[in-house]
Every structure is written in C-alpha cells, then in structure tokens.
Amino acid sequence: MSDPRPLVPDWLVAPGDANALVEQVWPASATRDEHGVLSIGGVPVTDLRDTFGTPLYVFDEPGVRARARRVKAAFDAAAARHGVRARVYYASKAFLSSEVLRWVTAEGLAVDVATGGELAVALATGVDAARLGLHGNNKSVAELERAVDVGISSVVVDSPIEVERLATIADRRGVVQPVLVRVNSGVHAETHDFLATAHEDQKFGFALDAAPGIVARIRELPSLQFVGLHCHIGSQIFGTAGFEESASRVVELHAQLSEDAPVPVLNLGGGFGIAYTSVDDPTPIEQLADGIVDAVARECEVRGIPMPNVAFEPGRSIVGQAGVTLYEVGTVKPVQATDDLQRLYVSVDGGMSDNARPALYGAHYSARIASRTSDEEPALARVVGKHCESGDIVVDAEYLPGDVAPGDLLAVPATGAYCFSLSSNYNFVPRPPVVAVGDGRARVIVRGETIDDLLARDEGLHAPTTEDTL
Structure with missing residues (x-):
C-alpha cells in the first residue's frame, strides 16, 4: 500500500535557523548554552543522557505545576x-x-x-x-x-x-x-x-x-x-x-x-x-x-x-508541553523520495514503542539536535525508530541541520501526554525511564525497564511451580 502522507506537508517550511526552539512547542525552561547544548529545567541534556541513557522521557516539573495553577486560576476566575x-x-x-x-x-x-x-x-x-x-x-x-x-x-x-x-x-x-x-x-x-x-x-x-x-x-x-x-x-x-x-x-x-x-x-x-x-x-x-x-x-x-x-x-x-523525549541518532541515510526531492532518514534508538501517536493517527511532531548547534543548511528529514515497521515514524517531516550525524542527541518536544501512556514493548524493547527536572536537578520518577524485566515475565524461561498449573 502506498504511503498516504504527503512528501512535504503544506505547512512545513524550511526555517532560517534549524537550531531555533519554537517558543510555544518547547517547555518554558528549554534553553541552549554557549556550546549549543539544550537544557531543560536547568539540566543539560548531555548530562541526562550520561546519567540515565536514551531514549528518555523528560518532564519539566515547574512547567507542569505552573500550567496546573494557570488553568485552575483561569476557570476559577471565569466561574466566580x-x-x-x-x-x-x-x-x-x-x-x-x-x-x-x-x-x-x-x-x-x-x-x-x-x-x-x-x-x-x-x-x-x-x-x-x-x-x-x-x-x-x-x-x-x-x-x-x-x-x-x-x-x-x-x-x-x-x-x-x-x-x-x-x-x-x-x-x-x-x-x-x-x-x-x-x-x-x-x-x-x-x-x-x-x-x-x-x-x-x-x-x-x-x-x-x-x-x-x-x-x-x-x-x-x-x-x-x-x-x-x-x-x-x-x-x-x-x-x-x-x-x-x-x-x-x-x-x-x-x-x-x-x-x-x-x-x-x-x-x-x-x-x-x-x-x-x-x-x-x-x-x-x-x-x-x-x-x-x-x-x-x-x-x-x-x-x-x-x-x-x-x-x-x-x-x-x-502536561503535554512539559515533556521532551531524548533519543540518540544511530544512522542517517539520504533517500531519493522523488526525482527532485531528497530526504534524510534519521534513525533513533526509540520509536513507536515510546511514541505510538504518529503510527496510530498520523500525529505530527517537531525535532531539534540537542547536543550541539550547526551552521549547516536545513535539510528535509524524517525521524524514524528502530522497529521492524515501515510506519515506525517519530517525526514525519522536519528540517534538521544537514550534518545531523550518528551520536547526536535528538530532542522531540511536546511528548508529555499520551507517549508514555501508550508505550509498549514491541520488538521486545524496554520502556524508557521518566525523569523529572527542575531548578538544575533531575530525578527518576518512573524506573525504566530492562531486558531482564521482560524476560522475568516469560514463564517458559522459569521452572514451573505447583502454583503455575491447574
């Protein structure tokens, strides 16, 4: 069956700066330092990767709290x-x-x-x-x-x-x-x-x-x-x-x-x-x-x-805007989509197991290189996962710096809602941990799974007991 998605959505235009963070998409605490490293809640994403690994769900705790207060205050005032x-x-x-x-x-x-x-x-x-x-x-x-x-x-x-x-x-x-x-x-x-x-x-x-x-x-x-x-x-x-x-x-x-x-x-x-x-x-x-x-x-x-x-x-x-998912780029492959359109396929170490929404109903997301900035011209890219599915797409269409490369950290914003909730172990991939950040500190709030966790559920790998049988 042919891909129903357009090659390039009508709304997507090449940005003047493929490093820029669009304000309404990212947590309010998202900033870049002098080296171009993205920080969320005052914590550099490179530190988060080194401590917790990738893929990684990151939540800006002050951002969630501020949004909850603002929403409550708005409805309280309107009702009053x-x-x-x-x-x-x-x-x-x-x-x-x-x-x-x-x-x-x-x-x-x-x-x-x-x-x-x-x-x-x-x-x-x-x-x-x-x-x-x-x-x-x-x-x-x-x-x-x-x-x-x-x-x-x-x-x-x-x-x-x-x-x-x-x-x-x-x-x-x-x-x-x-x-x-x-x-x-x-x-x-x-x-x-x-x-x-x-x-x-x-x-x-x-x-x-x-x-x-x-x-x-x-x-x-x-x-x-x-x-x-x-x-x-x-x-x-x-x-x-x-x-x-x-x-x-x-x-x-x-x-x-x-x-x-x-x-x-x-x-x-x-x-x-x-x-x-x-x-x-x-x-x-x-x-x-x-x-x-x-x-x-x-x-x-x-x-x-x-x-x-x-x-x-x-x-x-x-919670939606307060969440960012971090990935590490594994491979980058140019693909000639049409005679006059080339697209970079950027493969990351997660995919539809940690964000099912694009595969479920064609949801669109954004992405930025998070571990550095680049002066390269923007290139049309599709961020894809590691799963054995052609529909395993994380970001269908985005402009990333043309030198995006293996080892880069890639950040996908606005993943605070329905991504963790819909996550799975497809292809026997463990679910990532969830980390809360704020005021320069980070802590795990949901432990990530390991391969051993998944193997532990397979009763065929363990000696049966009398409690396991009828």
Whole structure:
C-alpha cells in the first residue's frame, strides 16, 4: 500500500535557523548554552543522557505545576464572575505517575480516572477520593465496587446496564453514590462540523434525547444521586466555538432536567490543544475559560435558570508541553523520495514503542539536535525508530541541520501526554525511564525497564511451580 502522507506537508517550511526552539512547542525552561547544548529545567541534556541513557522521557516539573495553577486560576476566575464554582480535573490517561499526581493535586486539581489501575495509582498516591471522578464505557463490577468503597466523588455513567449495576453495588453497601450522565451533544470538534445527529455512532455516552429516560431511572433508584451532565466533544481542540455550540445543546437538556429537581453540576469536558509544530496556535487558557463559562451563563440566562457549578477536563494541555523525549541518532541515510526531492532518514534508538501517536493517527511532531548547534543548511528529514515497521515514524517531516550525524542527541518536544501512556514493548524493547527536572536537578520518577524485566515475565524461561498449573 502506498504511503498516504504527503512528501512535504503544506505547512512545513524550511526555517532560517534549524537550531531555533519554537517558543510555544518547547517547555518554558528549554534553553541552549554557549556550546549549543539544550537544557531543560536547568539540566543539560548531555548530562541526562550520561546519567540515565536514551531514549528518555523528560518532564519539566515547574512547567507542569505552573500550567496546573494557570488553568485552575483561569476557570476559577471565569466561574466566580458568575457566582458559581469550577472544578478542574487532571486526565490520568495523559500521563500517570504518583509524582505527577502529587504535583497537580498540590496545585488544586482534581483527578479523573478511567480504569481500576488508574484508580489504584491515585489512591496509592494518597489522592482524596472526594477529588476523584471515574469515567469509562465498560467499568467492571470490581472497578465500580472499589470506587464506591473508597467514596469516590462521582461516577460518570455510560450505559443503562451500568446504571443498574452501580445501583446494586451502592445499595448493598448502604450508600448513595453521586453520578453524572455522559451525553453526546452532536458537536464534532475534531472537524468543527456542528452537525447534530439523532444518535452518535460511538461507544461513549447517551444521545441527548435518550438522556431524560436514563436520568429518570437514576432518580428512581435510592442508592444513586443524579448530580449532573457530562459532555466531551473531542481532543486537541483550539478555540471556543465547538464548546459554545455544545453548551447551548447541553444546557437545554440541563434546563429540562432541572424542572424536576436541582442539577448542580455541568461538566463540559475539555481536550484543549497544545502546539506540536511551529504552525499550531493553541488558544490561551484564559480565553478558553472565559469563552466557555460565559457561554454557559448566557444559555442559562436565556432559559431563566440558575447557572450550575461547572467542571472541566483540560486533558493533554496540563502536561503535554512539559515533556521532551531524548533519543540518540544511530544512522542517517539520504533517500531519493522523488526525482527532485531528497530526504534524510534519521534513525533513533526509540520509536513507536515510546511514541505510538504518529503510527496510530498520523500525529505530527517537531525535532531539534540537542547536543550541539550547526551552521549547516536545513535539510528535509524524517525521524524514524528502530522497529521492524515501515510506519515506525517519530517525526514525519522536519528540517534538521544537514550534518545531523550518528551520536547526536535528538530532542522531540511536546511528548508529555499520551507517549508514555501508550508505550509498549514491541520488538521486545524496554520502556524508557521518566525523569523529572527542575531548578538544575533531575530525578527518576518512573524506573525504566530492562531486558531482564521482560524476560522475568516469560514463564517458559522459569521452572514451573505447583502454583503455575491447574
């Protein structure tokens, strides 16, 4: 099958300086010293390589904390202007470790989890269950039981079966479990196509016209408490238009449901975008917060109803820009892509096992040589991994100095979200460690795997015991 990607994306232009760091793409602490060595959080990447090896996930801790504070402050201020409260949830699926949960909760964020494993990490970290929300379209009985047992603040219910299942669990324990109902507003933010459909053809949530019946059933069940609606329109979203349109539809449903009893919460999701390349222009979080909250307020005023408290899930925007992945270049090979186009294939010591997003859905990233600068003219390059797949692409198209060579350190920014989370052991490659940097110091927050770790799981390499057999 032919490669569907264009040889050179329309938006990619040769930079005047292939060493320059595009501000919106890199952590705020990213700088180069007089020798051209990149530093993050005050730590030279050459020191990180020498201490921890490559590939290596690097997180700017002050950057994550600052972003969490800024997002919370923006939504708090927007909500306060209308006399209501806002809650901001950190998305565990973006990146999950005990240290990062400590950072974001210390800055005032709540946490959403979608599996028993994510819930276990949050609880083991010491996150108060009252600051946790549980998502998911197929929560197991065991996951729901655990959530109810620890007193989770809310469960976002996603199907009629789950409503009955959760009610039974809560009833057996003699508690009342607060729930939100996830609805599909018919707004498709990924294409900015605001076309409503009667039913959304996807696995999450309820159609708007089905929600009243679900809420009525919840209100019949003494072990459940309906506290609000939840809606999520997409991910990597720039601008407020999609949220505003979605708010108009969900507030209409909120008003209808409020006629029978108060509905104190409206969660409009999030999925706010970040910059992966020089042409990405994320909407400032203050503009997002003001635009979305003001839209909810307007819709409530039009209908003559009190405005509910609001909740949001910023997604990747908390950690995405704070993460950088370091690789070492192994080989460089010029390839004649067409009669008049040559491309450098720059092979690094990681790939789709540490960043699956380009292979999964064609995500674009940027890259820079991190161990030096160069005066060579920019050359069109494709950064590829070491895996046995032609689709093992880390950066599909980028301009790097033409003298990029084996041994160079290559840094790929904006990898804080979904890269570690989606990592694998494909081709039996161990997952890299995760290091936090800040104030000139670095420490491991997630230990990297070794080949021995992978071999230890292979029971065929170990003598069986009676516990290993039926």
